[in-house]
Amino acid sequence: MHQIEQVSTVIIGASFLGLGLASRLGPDVLVIEPSNGVGNEFIRSFRLSDRKYTPVTASGVELLRELILRNVTDEEGRLHLPGMMPVMIQHITGQKLHVRMQTQVVEVHLRDGKFEVVCYDASGFRYFVADRLVDTTSQCVTRNGQGCVKTKSLNMMLLGTFGTHHSEESSAYTIYQGRFPNETVLKFAVDPMDDWITARSKLFDFWLNRPEPLRHCSFVTHADEFDIELDTMQASIQPGWDWLPSAYYANPLEAYDQGYNFEIGGRR
Template sequence: MSQREYVPSLIIGASMLGLGLALGRDGNAVVLEGGNAVGSEFIRSFKLSEAAYSPVTAIGKKVQEDCVSRNVVDAEGRLHLAGFMPFMIKQLTDAKLDVRMQTAVVDVKQQDGKFEVTYYDASGLRTLIADELIDTTPLCVTKPGVGHLKYKNLNMMLQGLSRQEAAAGLEGFSIRLGRFEAETVLQFPIEPGDGWVEARNKLFQFWLNRPAALQSCAFVTHADDFEMGYNSEQVSIQPGWEWRPSAYYNHPLEALEHGYRLGKGGY
């Protein structure tokens, strides 16, 4: 018998959009996260924005100011990926958000105008009853197959390119710069249907036969998650049940702000 609990808003994924939504709901939300991290769609996929992002909300400006003061973001807006996750964990802890890690959604039912979501955690099966259900995960775990990917990358970190060389780019590939020189990321495109075996094989073959401009570089590591892109920022599954992939946005603060404004009833 699963334990039952009511919550006005149920958010799937401790993504940047999901955390923004929870902040906007002023504590009237529960966030379920399948992993043990936050903002993975940006941090663990090595997704870096090509351009700086200028926040438009008070909360976005405050987060950016705090990031700059802690050397997580530089004056040009470049992000230190490794430092951003603990920073965000502190933000959600200070805000006392109800974020439940290492959970797995088992079933979703609609009954009497509400959503019954059964999930599994270390204590067993639990059921949350919610007025609204917003899935912010990359592949919509509450309704797999509901959306389609525009693109998919397996990003890799390089060492050996100067800032000037990286900024100049590499023909056929996109290179993104993080806060520090060691955070030079090459976006390696793969097919949307590729799994980890296919993606890694393609990446390693590329590296073995890499272009002359990369011959002197070192392959530091590849991302733990895929970078994904989408044609649409929102898919309505049923009234009150939406898929809003956080990875649709180019910058984590953009996703956070968009979620916050949605949580406050904007858009």
């Protein structure tokens, strides 16, 4: 007979939204993260935005204060994405959040009116039972087929000076500036149905035949994950089970605030 751990809420994804929600609900919440990082929907996808966001929750304000103190963001709201990871890890430790890293969700099913979540990690299968379930991943790993991908891009980090000439090819990409001068991201649009191999191939072909404004730039690296924009802010899979994709939001602090403000069992 396997051992079952009881928690009030299971949150899938140590995303900015997921960590915001966990920060409000407290230590009786379990966060399950498939990877070895947090905030991947922004950090590992190299997702930057031109839109500044000012937090509206006390927890969000405190997080912004810490980011400014660590020189991870500035007054214009520009972000140093790699620097956000250690700040969020420190946040998890300081808030005493229960986060299980490198843990895959195998299946979810109802059991006596509660949700049983079967997971797999380096130690084998683990079983959790919760009153509520919130999936914050972009793909909704607990129930596939939720929502649609509006746009998808494979972003890359650049180094160099950009030209000012504009051409038709420029519609295939957008340039964003991070916190520091050498933190420039090119957002390269791919088809929403493209897999990783296809998207990488398109990116490399584009770079080999890049337009004149990019000729003097160097390809530093590309993101580890897709930058995905979704058309769904929230979907109720069934009572007590919600999909709240953190990637719906353009700014990680906004996603954090939205998670912190979310009322379990209600609407935003």
